[in-house]
Amino acid sequence: MYEPKIIAYACTYCxxxxxDLAGTSRIKYSPNVNIIRVLCSGRVSxxxxxxxxREGADGVLVLGCHFGDCxxxxxxxxxxxxxxxxxxxxxxxxxxxxxxxxxxxSASEGERFAHVVDEFTDxxxxxxxxxxxxG
Amino acid sequence: xxxxxxxxxxxxxxxxxxxxVIALRNKSGHVAPHLFREREELNxxxxxxxxxxxxxxxxxxxxxxEAKLGIVCRGCEERGLIEMAKRNQVELGNVTVxxxxxxxxxxxxxxxxxxxxxxxxxxxxxxxxxxVPDRVAEELRQKEVAERLSFWxxxxxxxxxxxxxxxxxxxxxxxxxxxxxxxxxERGRVPPPFPSFHLIRAMHTAGKCVGCRECELSCxxxxxxxxxxxxxxxxxxxxxxxxxGVDLEDQPPLVLxxxxxx
Ligand code: SF4
Ligand code: SF4
Numbered sequence: 001m002y003e004p005k006i007i008a009y010a011c012t013y014c015x016x017x018x019x020d021l022a023g024t025s026r027i028k029y030s031p032n033v034n035i036i037r038v039l040c041s042g043r044v045s046x047x048x049x050x051x052x053x054r055e056g057a058d059g060v061l062v063l064g065c066h067f068g069d070c071x072x073x074x075x076x077x078x079x080x081x082x083x084x085x086x087x088x089x090x091x092x093x094x095x096x097x098x099x100x101x102x103x104x105x106s107a108s109e110g111e112r113f114a115h116v117v118d119e120f121t122d123x124x125x126x127x128x129x130x131x132x133x134x135g
Numbered sequence: 136x137x138x139x140x141x142x143x144x145x146x147x148x149x150x151x152x153x154x155x156v157i158a159l160r161n162k163s164g165h166v167a168p169h170l171f172r173e174r175e176e177l178n179x180x181x182x183x184x185x186x187x188x189x190x191x192x193x194x195x196x197x198x199x200x201e202a203k204l205g206i207v208c209r210g211c212e213e214r215g216l217i218e219m220a221k222r223n224q225v226e227l228g229n230v231t232v233x234x235x236x237x238x239x240x241x242x243x244x245x246x247x248x249x250x251x252x253x254x255x256x257x258x259x260x261x262x263x264x265x266x267v268p269d270r271v272a273e274e275l276r277q278k279e280v281a282e283r284l285s286f287w288x289x290x291x292x293x294x295x296x297x298x299x300x301x302x303x304x305x306x307x308x309x310x311x312x313x314x315x316x317x318x319x320x321e322r323g324r325v326p327p328p329f330p331s332f333h334l335i336r337a338m339h340t341a342g343k344c345v346g347c348r349e350c351e352l353s354c355x356x357x358x359x360x361x362x363x364x365x366x367x368x369x370x371x372x373x374x375x376x377x378x379x380g381v382d383l384e385d386q387p388p389l390v391l392x393x394x395x396x397x
Contacts, residue, residue, distance in 0.1 A: 046338040047319040050330045067393070077392040081375070082338075085389075088370045089337045092275065092363055094284025095330065133284070134329065 004058035004124040006033045008117065009044045013071040014106045015063035021110030029114035030121040033061070040064070041102075042075030046086045049100060056131055059099045059124035061116070066104040076104070096127050138235070141260045142207065143177050145233045149205040149258070150174055153231055156205035157188050157195070170195065170204075183241065185209055187305040187349050189216045193224050205231045211245070211347030213252035214380025215305040218343050221387060224308050227255065236261035243267050245348045246361075254383070269346075271362040272369075287363070291333050293356035294326040300350035300360060301336065306343040313339065333360065341367050342387045345380035 010016040016037045022029060038044055041064025052060050062083055064076040079102060087097035101123075103116045136144075146156045150171065159181040160169035166181035168191040192206050208216060213232065219225045234256035242250035242264050251263045275283060301307045301314060313335060314320050320332050327333070337360075344364045351361045372378050375388035 047313060047316070047335055050334055051319060053330060054328060074392040078389075080393055081389055084374060085341050085367065085371065086338060088367060089334055089341070089363070090330075091280060092283060092366045093287045093330065093334055093337070094280055094282075096280055135288075 001125060002129055004032055005056060006059045006121060006124060007052050007057045008033050008035045008061040008063055009038050010035050010063040011041045011065060012037050012039055014065035014069055017107035018105040018109045018113045022113045025110050027110055027114045029117045032121045033117045040072050040075035041079040049086060053130060058130045059120060061120055062102045063105050066106055098123050138261045139182050142235060143180050145258045145260050146171060147174050147177055149231055153203045153205045157191050158207040159186055188212055189219055190305045196225055203229045205233060207233045207235055208252050209235050209237055210249045210251045211345060213255055214345035215347055217380045217383055218306055218345055220383060231257050233258045236263050239264040248346055269365045271359050272365040275362055276366060288329060290358045291329055292326050293358060295356060296325050296327050297355060299353040303349040303353040306340060337363050337367060340364055342371060342389045343379055344368060
């Protein structure tokens with residue numbers, strides 16, 4: 001079994017502090033995840049996600065604030081529409097849509113962050129490495 | 136009366152009421168878009184192959200926003216006009232549309248879901264023919280994910296990155312194109328690496344693509360990219376209840392916030 005490389009784009013207002021809370025609370029979570037802080041989950045474009053896969057990520061997590069909590073009011077609404085469309089584009093072009101996941105994680109949900117990351121790592125581990133897929 | 140004569144009559148009649156009619160003109164064995172202004176010019180009126188005339192309307196309206204114009208539209212061009220109008224690329228208030236139904240052969244070539252216009256049309260030319268299912272898209276839907284990957288890899292590997300698909304698309308009107316951003320699509324790499332160019336284009340046409348197939352018909356590598364777009368269109372219909380090119384009032388889902396209870 002290989003160790004998948006996972007990139008998590010976490011918004012600076014909710015999900016990044018959520019990840020921080022997991023850390024300061026000493027909650028163990030999968031070391032496969034590399035967190036990249038972004039201003040808003042709505043900033044994570046399809047281009048960025050595709051490039052992340054192309055650079056060898058086996059899975060991409062997009063983490064944003066729950067509805068109603070977005071610092072930019074509805075930045076996360078864009079994410080909520082964009083990600084499912086990109087998942088279908090991946091699926092129809094031959095990349096498993098499970099490699100891309102969107103979750104809402106608030107600043108107080110450290111445990112949830114750890115749970116999401118662990119579960120996602122398990123899911124991605126079942127799939128072949130991206131480098132092999134992209135050849 | 137054949138379709139060409141009927142179209143000539145319809146354009147001629149409309150010329151009395153507008154300043155010009157955008158249609159195709161025969162020129163050195165090909166057709167090209169032309170703004171017909173006099174009845175005498177109508178001998179040169181052409182029919183096919185099709186050409187995205189709404190893009191020409193947009194160019195003319197940029198210079199002459201007040202002009203009263205007519206335009207000949209096939210089913211796909213009408214759908215394109217509707218999506219362009221929603222995004223303020225054309226202004227339909229001063230525009231009269233002559234609808235041109237495609238023949239069964241033309242509909243077959245385009246695998247067209249609606250080979251006739253019916254929404255904006257003020258005059259009709261030609262007989263309606265039956266919609267043609269997109270067999271390439273349906274076959275693709277039946278395949279396993281790994282089979283789809285090898286199908287598209289072999290297709291996208293043929294791409295010479297000529298940008299004809301984007302240039303021909305009436306819905307591709309951004310002054311700056313993400314497909315020319317070095318960060319996403321590196322210069323000098325042919326074919327463009329997977330996944331980049333083609334999936335970015337699929338994302339950017341989602342919710343706009345009306346299945347006119349101008350992109351595919353212009354592609355020198357014969358990449359059947361519209362099959363991918365057709366599947367996305369079906370999925371978006373299910374996800375958001377949105378079908379591009381059907382209704383002027385429906386707003387595209389990607390520009391709206393979600394409807395959620397908070
Ligand atoms: S028209 Fe065809 S070959 Fe040219 S860039 Fe588009 S897909 Fe590639
Ligand atoms: S079929 Fe191709 S050219 Fe036509 S709207 Fe869709 S992407 Fe644009």
